[in-house]
Amino acid sequence: MTPAPLPEPSDQALVAAYRHGDQRAASELVRRHGPAVARFLYSSGALAADIEDLVQETLFRAFRGLDRWRGEASFRSWLFTIAGNLTRDAFRRRKGREVISLEDRDLPDRADPDAELAAGELEERLRAELGRLPRLQREVFLLRAQEGTSYEEIAAALGTTPGAARVHYHHAVKRLKELVG
Amino acid sequence: MSGCARLSDRMPEVVHGRSRWTPDEAAHLAGCADCRRELALVQATVAMGRKAPRLTDPANLAATVERRLAGARMRRRDGTRRIAGLAAAAALLIMVWGRWPERPAPAAESAGSPAQSLVPLPELELLDPAELDSLLQRMEVPSAGSSTLDAPGLGDLEDTELEQVLDTWEG
Numbered sequence: 001m002t003p004a005p006l007p008e009p010s011d012q013a014l015v016a017a018y019r020h021g022d023q024r025a026a027s028e029l030v031r032r033h034g035p036a037v038a039r040f041l042y043s044s045g046a047l048a049a050d051i052e053d054l055v056q057e058t059l060f061r062a063f064r065g066l067d068r069w070r071g072e073a074s075f076r077s078w079l080f081t082i083a084g085n086l087t088r089d090a091f092r093r094r095k096g097r098e099v100i101s102l103e104d105r106d107l108p109d110r111a112d113p114d115a116e117l118a119a120g121e122l123e124e125r126l127r128a129e130l131g132r133l134p135r136l137q138r139e140v141f142l143l144r145a146q147e148g149t150s151y152e153e154i155a156a157a158l159g160t161t162p163g164a165a166r167v168h169y170h171h172a173v174k175r176l177k178e179l180v181g
Numbered sequence: 182m183s184g185c186a187r188l189s190d191r192m193p194e195v196v197h198g199r200s201r202w203t204p205d206e207a208a209h210l211a212g213c214a215d216c217r218r219e220l221a222l223v224q225a226t227v228a229m230g231r232k233a234p235r236l237t238d239p240a241n242l243a244a245t246v247e248r249r250l251a252g253a254r255m256r257r258r259d260g261t262r263r264i265a266g267l268a269a270a271a272a273l274l275i276m277v278w279g280r281w282p283e284r285p286a287p288a289a290e291s292a293g294s295p296a297q298s299l300v301p302l303p304e305l306e307l308l309d310p311a312e313l314d315s316l317l318q319r320m321e322v323p324s325a326g327s328s329t330l331d332a333p334g335l336g337d338l339e340d341t342e343l344e345q346v347l348d349t350w351e352g
Contacts, residue, residue: 042233042234052234056242
């Protein structure tokens with residue numbers, strides 16, 4: 001009989017281990033949350049070529065300011081708020097210029113090229129429209145729709161109430177639904 | 182809560198595979214074009230996230246972040262050491278100056294002569310005028326009548342004192 005696998009350590013436990021100098025804890029946190037941060041940044045309109053750097057910057061700022069994470073929101077949600085700040089700064093630098101492009105990986109290469117192309121175009125429009133949403137609406141929508149985060153946790157991460165988070169989500173949905181045929 | 186609102190609240194859970202539609206919800210969905218559009222939107226958003234560029238090497242990324250953190254910590258330490266070095270240099274200067282109260286005042290005509298070497302103190306340039314004044318007031322100028330800020334030459338110092346001065350300047 002094989003022994004039951006040990007439960008994965010919580011984020012709090014990993015953060016505590018990192019604070020005591022355990023570098024492997026940081027690697028585990030990056031492995032656990034890095035891809036989700038990349039998804040969030042990409043969906044928020046960040047350029048694909050910038051994602052790796054932005055994820056790195058998000059993690060750098062997070063570990064540098066670890067004392068500010070009080071554990072009220074999940075570590076991932078906290079990372080998203082930092083990534084959201086970076087995205088906002090990137091938008092400011094670009095001054096609203098649209099730089100989202102249809103990249104090679106979005107081109108159809110499967111059995112139904114028309115459907116693939118339509119899906120790719122919808123995603124591009126979605127990314128562009130997400131970039132135009134007010135920040136709170138965008139972040140609430142992505143946390144809720146893309147990550148399945150509860151309103152309570154979204155509220156804790158973004159410094160609002162669950163009721164307000166729900167309202168932001170529905171405003172975002174109302175606007176984005178127009179893109180879906 | 183209306184059927185549409187209830188479905189909207191449940192959509193992320195269902196799309197992420199954490200839950201399934203109940204028969205009632207499935208029936209509502211079949212008859213509500215607005216809810217179907219919202220479901221399509223949530224599905225498209227999840228699909229969009231899956232197309233995000235993959236991180237090449239999370240372990241390497243963590244190591245890079247740790248290197249940057251170490252660099253930031255070192256820069257902070259360097260800043261602290263620089264300030265401490267400046268304070269130590271000022272203190273040492275006062276101490277050294279205090280050891281030559283009987284030093285004769287330089288002749289007025291010899292001021293600026295090459296033989297009279299002034300000790301260059303780049304740290305002093307970093308002091309505020311008020312700090313500089315305070316420092317100068319604490320120094321006992323050898324001759325009250327002298328208007329020249331003549332520092333003792335490095336050659337006047339003992340070897341250990343010279344090393345201390347040089348160490349302090351080098352931070």
